[in-house]
């Protein structure tokens with residue numbers, strides 16, 4: 090299977106979650122071997138989309154270089170990864186990716202509009218060779234060797250609407266579009282009020298997040314999936330592990346995972362060459378990837 094970029098440039102405008110300011114995002118094709126890059130047009134700085142440039146993981150995954158940052162990249166990257174895109178330039182005129190509806194659905198529509206273009210260089214894939222695990226108390230995230238691409242996630246919130254949710258997701262682009270892409274980010278009213286008090290979440294609203302008080306979902310339309318919360322955590326995990334820089338063949342497992350744990354996991358995986366190998370997708374790997382990233 091060969092590397093892919095988008096067939097033509099596309100653009101969308103939205104609002105940043107934290108500052109609440111308008112942001113225009115343009116996606117442009119990039120030549121084979123370049124990978125994914127962000128260009129902050131207003132600062133004239135290029136930031137490689139790679140785990141080495143992650144500068145913050147508290148509220149969202151944030152990358153930065155030379156003091157220039159871009160926040161909340163994970164939902165966009167999740168869509169880009171799921172479309173099997175290897176090379177892409179993301180041009181932004183502010184420091185956040187537009188949050189849209191809090192899921193990856195708008196980015197998927199944008200990528201559908203752009204179309205996929207095959208390039209004349211083999212796709213590279215990262216195969217997990219040895220299990221790698223990071224923990225924070227009872228929370229953990231782990232990558233295990235596997236011939237497929239699997240995301241296995243459990244959350245456990247002491248909240249009447251959420252509770253314990255578990256999903257094992259065998260990744261394909263088609264399954265992603267149906268089962269994961271529309272799952273929105275979520276937050277608790279108490280936290281939103283606190284974040285507002287410190288100048289964050291200014292763009293946050295019921296338009297771009299599921300918001301819960303102590304007992305119920307406040308959005309009048311309710312949930313998009315009965316277990317939307319764990320599905321969104323898988324959406325996040327896909328975006329976060331894409332910062333390894335290429336598709337990962339392996340099994341991801343997490344309990345109460347977070348952006349911080351996902352970042353620590355990717356960094357640990359790549360810290361020793363005993364943990365992984367990078368191969369050009371030929372024969373068996375190529376079949377797995379072609380199936381995973383196929384368009385209907």
Ligand SMILES: [Zn+2]
Nearest residue numbers: 163164274325
């Ligand atoms: Zn998220």
